[in-house]
Amino acid sequence: MQQTPDKPSEAPEAPFTPKFDATGLLTAIVVDGDSGAILMLAHMDKEALSKTRETGLAHFHSRSRGRLWMKGESSGNTLRVERILVDCDQDALVLECRPTGPACHTGAISCFYRELDGDVLRSVNT
Template identity: 65%
Template sequence: MTDTNDSLAREAGSLFLPKYDANGMVAAIVQHAESGEVLMFAYMNAEALDATRRTGRAHFWSRSRGKLWLKGETSGHFLFVQQILVDCDQDALVLKVLPAGPACHTGAPTCFYRELGPDGLSRLD
């Protein structure tokens, strides 16, 4: 296939052809399946994506630890995947999940608990 055919297949076809970046990653936005709230952002490689699809629980690639990471593995706050949306050129995903507890490692329900204003960050409580 040529690059043009690859683009056409990704954008209009029914084949899942994830477009990984130079580091083998695809961006993953995690959203609450019921409320629509954005819970977190992480990266997935092919191994994490495969494990997520196979188990129904969100797996990511921990860039800091250099290994596969099952969200909730130590905390019990698993993310149960209900749906995976794929963007037009297949380089970003939205995981619609039902969380079993807070999504953020800080204990906040979402990792996006602060707003950037003119004077810096303020907590959204």
């Protein structure tokens, strides 16, 4: 018997019931709302998701700091969220954003500014 891929729900609407992992986090991919370029990857807990929806500014759970973190709280390089896309399992999000500056803490436009070339990381134009 041949298996068929899951089909999108026939219903045009469904309830939002995010599936946080065992540590209480969702994966959030941030993309530029104009170009579609991937800017960064971060994690959101319930509080970060709630603050993001409430303020329109991207908030995340900083695993290294162990706390809520608004992107740009110290640098001023905020991410204005224009749209949130939810994957089929509701365990990952794509935030379409309008950045006010570089997304990466290094000053690069995107955190994904290097490519793997053999065993060496090389800068790419982003």
